[in-house]
Amino acid sequence: MSSSPLSSSAPLRTALIGLGRIGFGYHAPAIVNHPAFNLVGVADPLPERRAEATANWQAPGFDSVETMLREKRPDVVVIASPTTLHQEHTAAAFAHGAHVLCDKPVARSVAEFDTMVAAGAAAGRKFLAYQPNRIKAELRTLRDILAQNLLGPIHAIKRANSSFTRRADWQAFRANGGGMLNNYASHQLDEMLALTGHAPVRSVFCHTRCVATAGDAEDFVKIVLVTEGGVLIDVDITQAAAQPVTAWQVFGSRGAATWDAPAHVWRVLYYVPEEAPLLNAQQGLAAAGRKYAHEELPWRELTVPADATSDPDYYDLAWRHFALGEPAPVTTDEIRQLLQLIERCRTSDSTGNLA
Template identity: 35%
Template sequence: MGEPIRVGIGGLGRSGYGIHAEYLKDDPDFRIVAAADELPERRKDAQERFGCRTYRSYAEMLAAGGFELFVNATPSRFHVEASLAGLKAGYHVLSEKPSATTLAEFDRITAAAEEHGVLFFPFQNSRFYPYFRKIREVIASGVLGEIICIRSNWSGFARRWDWQTLQRECAGNLLNTGPHPVDQAVVLFGDAYPEVFCRMAAYHFDFGGDADNFCALTLYGKGRPTIEVQVSSFLAYPQGEQYNIQGTCGGLSGGPAELRWKYFDPKSAPKHTLWKPWSFDRQYCSETLDWQEESWRFAEASSNANGFVSLSRGVYRNLYGVLRNGAGREITLEQVRRQIFVMEEAHRQNPLPVNE
């Protein structure tokens, strides 16, 4: 057992407190020794629950030191500046999503990490969903054949009137929820930068928001599957499962609780020759395939292992392995760079009016 990683958390809001601190307090390989938040009641809460030092700002906390990992859970518009400050001060940094909004910002962050001899970790906990790992396993097995199209829907009906509706806060569906499905999409797309087509819109009634709350995104490229991602706040009725995957030998459907897939073996399928010049005796093509069907169910359906706190385990256990044992990254910087590329291009294609 190595020394626990001493952690300073910047921001004790929904993420810093409700996800990161909630996980870290129970992992013996990490120790929360410092936390920063401008609200005194949050600082008092952190002192009582975690027995840590507290500060009014992450800058004060970075200056005081005494830890090696800075968890950047500040509001989204501060992510880039806070990550840069932590790296330049000599700390490893784990940043909440979005870790950046442009490639230029992301490249500045990774360059700063290299320059100062520390590591930068984007927080992409949805990579560790058990169902997503199973999807990757099924695709890698080859039973579905060549993957043609992947549809991923992360939508529901919800009206919002908080800071996540404001462009000036680096908010909106794509930058808030989007890093989860887009991270999964770039992994499934493979090691290449995709072509991007996107349509976004902002409908905030009379609440004053101006960031996107409808996003339909398509990734495509030669020799790659077409991947469609929708993140809408206006889906009153569910539209099928979260994932639907089409392959040349079968398909897969499902989501966090359950997956099912079916496929046939092309070697044992009926053989045909192309009818010429027209259909045979006015018939339609018809055949019987020997479908094989399989399913997977989340084994811990009664637990919160599909929740964000438990999903954090995958991120932090890999981070510990990297820092203490020289393990490889499960979430590579290049993968996240492609994610940032996709989201920046989506916003470039959809400039939305800004409310002053």
């Protein structure tokens, strides 16, 4: 039996920049637990974090990114530092001949992102953004439901990410690149783009507020998009909601789908046109029998579980992209469209107009 590409390939020498929540809590364990990656070094300005990482994973710690890259010569650099440092750290990784996997939001602007991608092209190395929501069961199952055309043409999508959190960490401040438009909207808008096939967006409305946060970066975001195809996308991102908000609802001409988060299932209500009574339109101004329009439709109900255990491993996809040249789970063009949307949101928020 021939060996798989993974079993016959040497692990990619991988360095991690940033040992905060996402770097320490997700990226470091994902690297050390994946046979295709070998954690050869970690960089963070705090000595206690470096010591903890070394104790946990036997990876040498560095207070200098430049020193780590020069001494360890990684194949891949995972960037989990604050957003304001992403361009600097990406440039350093490319300068030392490494590919880059960068956490979201990858950049503060489209112009900054273009500079990062250009640096990768000049170095002959790949840039990959970490956007895991688009491959999770919740969204993949919804896409399967929509592919069956049970709901008819989709005309509206509502998405909410809600909690009540009095934010007081670095992400509560604009100077650090914080705020929910950068933070959670990077996920929610990417979900919308993936769900609509990255359709062009005709108009963008955005309004932000600081409600419960201790800082000056928004903790409440309202976004309304309309695609060129006419789909209205309504996104609520709030850390000032003391009661839960329904996370997903998708509306079509023949039904709707609602995400039941506690049960981890989609609840679908729809009718089949062939089973519906004939619709007789009355154009006259006098309603027959003075009755309000009403009909009994033969609704069907469907419960579709989303199996999170079947979620692809983002590091599997990253390895296949870096080592085998397979397509990226999210392309640089798609990330650029995401960053353009965030910029249009900021423009709308500052002017009060559509962008």
